[in-house]
Amino acid sequence: MSWIALRMLTGDRSKYYGIVFGITFASLLIAQQGAIFCGLMLRTSSQIADIQGADIWVMDPGVQFVDDIKPMSENELYRVRGVEGVGWAVRFYKGLARSRFSDGKFQQFILLGLDDATLVGAPREMVQGSLDDLRQPDAVIMDEGGYKYLWPNEPFELGRTFEMNDRRAVLVGLCKASPTFQTFPIVYARYSQATMFVPRERKLMSFILADPAPGWTSQQVCEQIQQQTGLLAKTREEFIWTTIMYYMIRTGIPINFGITISLGFVVGTAIAGQTFYLFVIENLRQFGALKAMGVTNIRIVGMILLQAFVVGLLGYGLGVGAATLFGELSKENMTLAYYMPWQVLALTGGAVFFIGILASLLSVRRVLVLEPGIVFR
Amino acid sequence: MSALASSAAPTSAAFDGTHAVCVRELSKVFGDGDGRVTALQDVTVDIAAGEMTLLVGPSGCGKTTLISIIAGLLEPTSGTVEVLGQDLGRLSNGKLVRFRGEKIGFVFQQYNLLPALTAAENAAVPLVIAGWSRQRAVARATEVLDSVGLGSRARSLPSQLSGGQQQRVAIARALVHEPRLLVCDEPTAALDAHSGHAVMELLRAVAIQPDRAVIVVTHDSRVFEFGDRIISMSDGAIERIETPAASMSGRESGT
Ligand SMILES: Nc1ncnc2c1ncn2[C@@H]1O[C@H](COP(=O)(O)OP(=O)(O)OP(=O)(O)O)[C@@H](O)[C@H]1O
């Protein structure tokens, strides 16, 4: 019976393509927009994710996300070091610095200051130069994307200089860094150096990066720190999610993407659902004849579900495939955030499943209430 | 009128197995209130195996309603139908569907072939429904297509066939699983006189078998000669039952 169902489906070319197109359209839009949304959300927290040497982030209790800097006094570092279970803890500076170039151009940077002794928080992968060069006077390392943005099509040139807060900065290396939400170039310096690149303030320490002592979990140490210092302590993973959730709840981004995704869903459902419905209605006589000839209702439902399943699978594959192709092509272009986790695939699959069920339920009803006697009219 | 019908029909104690179909005091009412239509009223009739029975009468007299009930496609309002000794009213829905699939063949006025399937595949459908593999079913269907003279068109789609050829495919489909009862509703109505004739000739040639009853609904008087017995209906009741010769002469003498 299934081959008959499939032949019925593919035999009606225009409807068949129409249904597959509708589902492809919906899956493409849902998967692609979902992936861009995830990409953006990932960018909001990319600076946390990029720092891998430390699993604990300690901050002022008022901090809501990674770009919400509320500096602490140096004292807090010593208090955190004194908490039981803390293996080590170091300063971390994160802020925005304004730079001036010799040609008079201005540029905002994300400035990261790494603990002078350990360089915890350093970039993961150097592209040019070496991390140790950061120890030289006035040295900074810039992210590759930022360099390309500032000096497009120019090869890396060691020792380029520019000014931040009237202090000279010397470029000693390039590194890889994940694209950020703020999109500014990233500049790394030693902590002591970084604090000179920004106007002097009483409190400068943005975060404390720490790791648990042997035998302690990060979770336990976070609790200890919070209890004993009143500061906010989060594991890296927690802080990533806190940041993502902040952007999700406090910005219009999810709503905007939600609208596009819903539109894709609605339009796809309308096209695919309606065409599928029409397909079944047009075949009502044939279904009636089959019922007269002894096909049970259950088998009829099975045939319709199979037809819906096939167009669903095909449309899903094509849509997700096209979205992936789009993602691959956009990798060249750093400005486009694109990240496709399995959840997006599952969401798209769920939506397609729903479209299929909806379309087939509507039409199944028509076939089930159909009197086999209709074939004699 | 009903007195005439019951005198012409075999008497009641005829559930004896010689008749493939026994209809007893069958009534069918559609709708209720003002829209109430009595399509059949107290119909009692037997239909024998081994011959072709024509069901004739003016439009709206209840022919389609009667064969729909006989074929188990429609439930009567009252009365009973026995097909091959089986009281259809006593069958559960599932069993009735299976009974239809196994024992009854259908030929429809509009052919109702699946447009996406070839002639052979269309003719194979009842075997597929019965659980045959596609290959076996199509092979058997091709043989049957041969017997209706369409062996060479087995791979054609319905859209590539003429109306008469499509109806022959439909006949092959109706017979492929060797049903004990064949019901045909206006099989020639959509065809020109020549093709209609050919279809009736074919039905006589391939459909009639000792243990099979063939019922053909028609109001095409040109094909009356093909029937072994003609049941005339009027206003939801059987008017008379006769042989074609009697029908022709009756017509001529104006009775
Ligand atoms: N589903 C239905 N609902 C309501 N009335 C119906 C239904 N089916 C048939 N009827 C009525 O029952 C009567 C008999 O209809 P039926 O189709 O059996 O006639 P017929 O003899 O086959 O006519 P024709 O030669 O035009 O096919 C008609 O008056 C028709 O309007």
Ligand SMILES: [Mg+2]
């Ligand atoms: Mg009729």
